[in-house]
Amino acid sequence: MPGLNLPFAPDTRRVRRDGLPxxxxxxxEICVVGAGIAGTSxxxxxxxxxxxxxxxxxxxxxxxxAVNGIIGxxxxxxxxGTHGPQFTHGIADDILRDLGAEDALHYRRAHxxxxxxDDVALARWVERTxxxxxxxxxxxxxxxxxxxxxxxxxxxxxxxxxxxxxIVADGFIDASGDAALTWQAGLACQEQADGVIYGSxxxxxxxxxxxxxxxxxxxxxxxxxxxxxxxxxxxxxxxAAFPGRGIAVVNMNHVETPxxxxxxTAKGLEGREQADRTMQFLKGEFPAAYGNTRxxxxxxxxxxxxxxIVGKHHLTADEVRAGTKFPDSxxxxxxPLEQHHNAEGYVWxxxxxxxxxxxxxxxxxxxxxxxIVAAGRCIDADSAALSSVRVMxxxxxxxxxAAHALDLAGTGSVHDIDMAALRRRVAANVDG
Numbered sequence: 001m002p003g004l005n006l007p008f009a010p011d012t013r014r015v016r017r018d019g020l021p022x023x024x025x026x027x028x029e030i031c032v033v034g035a036g037i038a039g040t041s042x043x044x045x046x047x048x049x050x051x052x053x054x055x056x057x058x059x060x061x062x063x064x065x066a067v068n069g070i071i072g073x074x075x076x077x078x079x080x081g082t083h084g085p086q087f088t089h090g091i092a093d094d095i096l097r098d099l100g101a102e103d104a105l106h107y108r109r110a111h112x113x114x115x116x117x118d119d120v121a122l123a124r125w126v127e128r129t130x131x132x133x134x135x136x137x138x139x140x141x142x143x144x145x146x147x148x149x150x151x152x153x154x155x156x157x158x159x160x161x162x163x164x165x166x167i168v169a170d171g172f173i174d175a176s177g178d179a180a181l182t183w184q185a186g187l188a189c190q191e192q193a194d195g196v197i198y199g200s201x202x203x204x205x206x207x208x209x210x211x212x213x214x215x216x217x218x219x220x221x222x223x224x225x226x227x228x229x230x231x232x233x234x235x236x237x238x239x240a241a242f243p244g245r246g247i248a249v250v251n252m253n254h255v256e257t258p259x260x261x262x263x264x265t266a267k268g269l270e271g272r273e274q275a276d277r278t279m280q281f282l283k284g285e286f287p288a289a290y291g292n293t294r295x296x297x298x299x300x301x302x303x304x305x306x307x308x309i310v311g312k313h314h315l316t317a318d319e320v321r322a323g324t325k326f327p328d329s330x331x332x333x334x335x336p337l338e339q340h341h342n343a344e345g346y347v348w349x350x351x352x353x354x355x356x357x358x359x360x361x362x363x364x365x366x367x368x369x370x371x372i373v374a375a376g377r378c379i380d381a382d383s384a385a386l387s388s389v390r391v392m393x394x395x396x397x398x399x400x401x402a403a404h405a406l407d408l409a410g411t412g413s414v415h416d417i418d419m420a421a422l423r424r425r426v427a428a429n430v431d432g
Contacts, residue, residue, distance in 0.1 A: 021163045021164070022163075023157070023163075023164045023165065023166050024163060024164070024165050024166070025165075025166045025167075025168060026054060026136070026138075026165060026166070026167050026168070027052075027167075027168045027169070028051075028052045028053060028054040028136065028167060028168070028169045029046075029051040029052045029053065029169060029170050029171070030042075030043075030046040030051045030052070030053045030054075030169055030170065030171050030172070030173065030403065030406050030407075031053075031054050031055075031056065031156065031167050031169040031171070031172050031173070032046070032053065032054070032055040032056070032172075032173045032175055033056050033057075033143065033156070033172065033173065033174055033175060033176050033180065033181045034055075034056075034057060034064060034173075034174070034175035034176040034177060034180075034376070035055050035056070035057035035059075035062045035063060035064055035126075035130075035137070035139070035175075036057075036063065036064020036065050036066055036175060036177060036376060036395075037063075037064060037065075037066045037376075037392045037395050037396055037399070038175040038375040038376030038377075038395040038396065038398055038399040038402075039055055039057070039064065039173065039175030039176075039375070039376070039399060040055070040062070040063070040064070040066075040091065040126050040129075040130070040399070041090060041091050041375075041395070041396040041397075041398075041399030041400050041403075042055075042173045042175055042375055042399035042400065042402045042403045043055035043130065043133075043135045043399075043403075044091055044129060044130065044133050044135065045090060045091070045399065045400045045403035045404065046135075046173075046403035046406070046407065047133040047134050047135045048133060049403060049404070049407045051403075051406075051407060052136075053134075053135045053136065054135070054136040054137075054138060054167060054169070055130065055135055055136070055137055055138070056137075056138045056139075056141050056143075056156075056158060056167065057137075057138075057139050057140075057141070058140070058141060058142050058143070059139060059140070059300075060139050060140040061123070061139060062123070062126050062127055062130060062137060062139060063122065063123050063126045063127075064177070065177070065299075065300070065302055065303065066122060066126075066392060067119055067122055067123040067126065068299060068300045069202055069299045069300050069301070069302040069303075070119050070202040070203065070204055070249065070297055070298075070299030070302075071202060071299075071302065071392070072116060072117065072119060072202065072204065072240070072249030072251075073108075073114050073115065073116050073117070073240070073249065074092075074095075074114065074115040074117060074392050074393065075114055075335055075391040075392055075393065076088075076333040076334070076335035076389075076391035076392060076393030076394055077092055077113070077115060077392070077393035077396075078112055078113035078115075078334075078393070079112070079334045079353075079355075079356065080111060080112045080334045080350070080351060080352065080353045080354075080355060081111075081112070081353040082109040082110065082113070083109065083113070084112055084113055084334065084353070087332050087333055087334070087356070087393060087394075087397075087429070088331070088332075088333075088393040088394065088396050088397045088429050089428040089429055089432065090396060090397070090400045090428075090429065091129070091396060091400075092393070092396050094125075094129070095117075095122070095125060096115070098125055099117055099118070099121050099122065099125060102118075102121055104117060104118035104121035104122075105117055105118075106242050106243055108240070111350055112334060112335070116240060116242055116249065118242070119204065119297065138158070138160075138165065138167075140160055140161060141158035141159070141160045141165060142158060142159045142160075143156060143157075143158055143176075143180055143181065143184055144157045144158060144159050144164075144184075145157040145184065146181065146184045146185040146186070148185060148186075151368065151369055151370045151413075152369065152370050152371045153169075153172050153181075153185060153369060153371055153372055154168065155167060155168040155169070156169075156172070156181070170371065170406070170410065170411050171371045171372070171373070171406035171409060171414070172371060172372045172373075172406075173372070173373050173374070173375055173399070173402045173403070173406065174309070174372060174373070174374040174375070174378060175374070175375045175376045175378075175399060175402075176378065177303060177306070177376055177377050177378055178259065178303075178306045178307050178378060179307045179308050179309050179374065179378035181372065182309045182366055182372065182374065182378070183307060185369065185372070187309070187310070187366045187368050187369055187372075188309075188310035188366070188367070188368065189307050189308065189309055189310060190307070190308055190309075190310055190380075191259075191306070191307050191308075192305070192341075192383060195341050196256050196341065196343075197257070197304050197305045197306070197339075197340055197341050197383065198254035198255060198256060198257070198304070198340045198341070198342075198343060199254075199255050199256075199257040199271075199301055199302045199303045199304050199340075200251050200253050200254065200255060200271075200301075200302040200304075200340075201253040201255050201271030201272060201274055201275050201298075201299065201301060201302065202249065202250065202251055202299040202302050203249075203250050203275050203278075203295050203296075203297065203298045203299060204247055204248070204249055204250070204295070204296045204297040204299075205239070205247065205248050205250055205279070205282075205290070205293045205294065205295055205296060206246060206247045206293060206294060206296040207246060207290075207292045207293040207294055208239075208241055208246050208247060208248045208289060208290060208293055209246075209288060209289050209290075209292070210241050210243065210244075210246065210289075212286070212288035212289040213239070213241050213248070213286070213289040213290075214286055214289065216238050216240075219237070219238055219239060219286075220236050220237070220238070222285050222286075223235055223236055223237060223252065223281070224236070226281070226285055227281065230277050230278075230280050230281040230284065231277045232252065232253075232274070232277055232278065232281060233253065233254050233274065233343050233344070234252055234253055234254040234343065234344060234345060235344045235345050236252075236344075236345045236346070237250075237251050237252030237253070237278075238250075238251055238252070239252070239282060239290070247296060248293075250275075250278060250282075252278045252281075253271060253274040253275065253278060254274075254340065254343050254344075255267050255268070255270060255271035255274065255301055255302075257301060257303045257304070257306055259306055259307060264301075267301065268300075268301045271301050272298065275295070275298060279293070279295065303377075304340055304377070304387070304390065305377055305383065305386055305387070305390065307378065308374075308377070308378040308379060308380060308381070308386065309366050309374045309378055309379060309380050310366065310367060310380055311362055311363045311364060311365050311366060311367065311374070311379065311380030312362035312363075312365050312367055312380075312415070313326075313360050313362030313363045313380065314363070314380050314381065314382065315359065315360065315363045315379070315380065315381035315382070315385045315386070315389070316381070316382050316385050317337060317382055317384035317385045317388075319357070319385065320337065320357045320384070320385045320388050320389070321337075321351075321357075322357075323355055323356055323357045323358070324357070324358065325356075325358050326358055326360035326361075326362075327360075327419070328360045328361040328362055328419050328422070328423070329358040329359065329360055329361075329423075329430045330359060330360070330361045330364070330397060330398065330401035330422065330423075330426045330429065330430065331358065331359040331389070331394040331397030331398050331401065331426075331429055331430070332356050332357065332358045332359070332394065332397070332429065332430055333356075333357065333359075333388065333389060333391065333393050333394040334351055334355050334356055334357065335388050335389070335391050335393070335394075336348055336349050336350040336351060336388060337349035337384050337385075337387055337388045338387045338388065338391075339383065339384055339387045340387070341383070357388065357389075358430065359379070359389050359394055359397070359398060361401060361405065361419070361422065362380075363379045363380045363381060364379050364380075364398060364401065364402060364405075365405075365414055365415060370409075370412070370413035370414060370415060371406070371409065371413070371414065372414070373401075373402040373405050373406060373414055374398075374402070375395065375398040375399045375401070375402040376390065376395045376398060376399065377390035377395070379398065397426065397429040400426060400429065401422065401426050401429075404422055404425045404426060405417055405422055408421055408422060
């Protein structure tokens with residue numbers, strides 16, 4: 001087959017670095033650290049407010065765990081019951097509309113509504129919307145240093161494979177998941193005092209015979225009875241089929257998520273070994289449904305909780321159980337307390353059909369800084385409370401609230417904003 005009539009590639013030239021490379025400086029009004037669902041919500045909301053916004057992530061792709069960890073489900077978006085009301089809006093409305101039009105969603109209605117999504121479709125939605133709204137993305141960038149000016153963060157230094165970058169901004173959002181920005185700034189943080197909170201090695205499998213698939217209860221019983229035979233650590237979990245596609249999201253593993261770099265690498269590899277054992281279990285125990293399956297996508301290690309901020313308010317499990325509505329509430333959900341602190345399983349404490357609990361803005365604000373707001377799984381809460389508000393519904397709401405708070409603060413302090421104005425802006429995520 002004849003080739004195209006194109007010119008030959010140009011000649012190469014020899015280059016050598018002369019001294020230290022210059023640091024590229026970028027100026028924005030709002031800088032979001034972390035491009036997961038909370039950071040995506042924050043960045044898009046800030047851009048829609050007319051703010052020059054940059055979103056930065058250490059991964060070489062946008063979407064965070066929602067895409068790269070293959071969570072596969074929007075949890076906490078709706079109230080309890082088979083037809084509970086939608087609790088979170090903003091980009092949640094856009095995602096449900098756009099992915100629904102692509103037939104890339106499936107609503108599972110039981111004790112609450114969980115929305116399964118096509119991970120590739122969500123990834124493309126995030127990328128397209130970030131670009132469309134004028135957010136400046138920077139991926140593959142590792143935070144190296146936080147430059148302080150009194151109680152304000154002045155700038156952030158990042159390392160990339162293409163050279164160092166400094167981002168100067170009026171306000172910053174810590175949506176890193178691990179409170180990386182707050183930690184690097186030298187501000188107070190908290191970690192689990194004892195024990196481990198486990199993450200999961202998620203995967204998507206294809207070739208599922210949906211007609212032969214067991215129920216979740218049948219799957220759970222078989223894992224408890226036969227999991228040890230296959231070397232499974234966790235004694236519960238599920239393979240949730242996406243109807244009509246022959247694929248399923250699998251969540252059957254528990255993986256430690258240490259903050260030590262070598263430990264995290266080792267546990268990530270261990271998680272993949274667990275994924276192999278999970279496939280052996282599925283094929284061996286349910287051959288009619290999973291005998292011809294293979295892994296379509298293996299996610300990065302999923303993380304639930306590692307390190308989080310010390311804010312002006314410490315959200316507690318008692319406040320969650322009581323459904324305490326705070327004067328500065330900016331998000332709500334009805335998701336159960338879901339504590340993954342046992343290797344073999346997790347504690348699941350669901351709430352009544354009319355239950356709602358809330359996230360106060362004070363849990364998003366580090367006490368010792370004026371121009372930083374946290375969003376997502378690194379806000380201030382006790383371990384049990386955090387287990388119920390770190391899911392994607394309230395994380396979307398937290399990201400939006402963080403953007404509005406910095407917009408209201410301008411070059412002032414987030415601790416001094418007009419709280420009534422913030423509540424009006426986020427009312428749909430609290431009272432609607």
